[in-house]
Amino acid sequence: MDVALSRNGARLMRVFFALVVVFLYAPIVILVIFSFNNAQIPAFPLSGFTFHWYHQFLANGDLRAALQTSAIIAALSSAGAVVLGVLASIALVRRSFRGKAPVSALLLSPLVIPYVVFGISLLLLFHQLGIPRSILTVVIGHIVISLPYTILVLMPRLQQIDASLEEAAYDLGASRLRTFRSITLPLILPAVLSAYLIAFTTSFDEYAVASFVVGTRVTFPIYLYSALRFPDQLPQVIAVAVVVITISLLVVVAAEIGRRVVERRLGTLEHG
């Protein structure tokens, strides 16, 4: 007898699980259907198949510019967050110092701040310092938001690595930087990549904080938000949504597969 679930219980839960998955994916499927629907308003009955909305968004210069701006901001802010995250994680895992608990609490605290509060805080800071809002101000905010995520991904990986590998390199005369470059970095590279990916997607999708500190070059989420107020833009926004959601689902699956493959390989290297 199974102690956790009866046979009927397991069957019931499988059905419930399937229902929830349908609930989670149905809205996405509906977007896909209506992105090909030949009508201005997304409503039943369906009125024929078209690629028109995809053509329209490919030809939409503002939209492409917004996607580009978001890509630039995401690339810069995730690079910044990963660099800061690597530094902080090494300190937290490898060094002992006084006040470690409050320091790590501060480093992780952006996880829980309401984004509306952080957004206005940055707005007031830049206002007070007389710094005009621009791509740079969004990058600054996104580094703060992404930093704790990078630390949460990097720290467990660093903890898995035997510190004696680093000590051996140091012992054999490698400098600190050399030790990091030849030993630590290659070993944490998979975690660095997934930290970068998480920071990138966080920034690319971020609306709340960006809405307070964005300049004249709008980001993709900000463009989307304002486009939602104009019904004539809705069909092409749906087409964009389908493309973006598809790409991000593919990236998620690829990243997960990649992580498992790489970690299995590293695992055999370390223990085999």
Add this chain to the structure above:
Amino acid sequence: MGRGEGLLRSRLRLDLTTPGLLGVPLAWLVVFFVLPIAIVAAYSFDVYSLFPGPHGFTLGAWRAFVHDTVYLRLFWKSVQMSLIVSAVIVVLAYPLAYYLALSGTKRKYILLLLLIAPFLTSYLLRVLAWKVILGDQGVINSFLFWTGLRANGDPISALLYSRFAVMLVLGYIWLPFVALPIFVSLESLDRRLLEAASDLGASRLQAFRRVTLPLSAPGIVAAFLFVFIPTLGEFVTPSLVGGASGYMYGNQIVDLFGTGFPDWETGSVLAMFLLGVVALLTVAFSRFLQPRRVVTD
């Protein structure tokens, strides 16, 4: 341990570069995270102000906030909405996590990925999907007209721009994420405890109530807070699908900093109050909120 090795270890431990490692990340957070919050606090006491003229420390805006109950009532409404959303989706997510962790299915990580993947796609686009689905001319209403289940021109208007819409969309967005901490706590549960309970004559229900549920309680609390904290200050979803009745505390803060009639002093009071509540919750439940446990698995 040889003397040389001990010396080396101690040299690595007492590393002079620790400030070098921590300096930049901490400086970044102090300048772009702590200082901005301090400036908001200064605005809430009218030490800084949007308007020119003499300013000094005053509790005026704080007093008005406490006495003029409009804002507190709105805060309470947001608390209720977040509480309902968090409670409902924790209850829904528990059996999902239970199934994945304890049914012995071989595909549990694939199923877990299937569950979480929507959470990792665009937030705004998932809200957009519901706007398309719930509107008066939207997918549900037009489907009802088309099939004749409802007279044309008589849509179910309460679907969109309502408190219901906000809670539905927030629940939809956070449901996959909530399953994670519960899954982690159930996954680490020692199955032998259940076997022992069963050997001692406990039914499955008794074993669940006396063993599984108490042992997964930390995961439940963490899951609850992971949703409650971010939804409490939510303003994007209510501004897109909430209308007037779905208006939340976060929207009020945004509007006070908006372009119409900005009142940065009152807005700062509201922001600091929200931050204070969230900080208190985080500290009070900090032993349940160890996100590292969630991420490593």
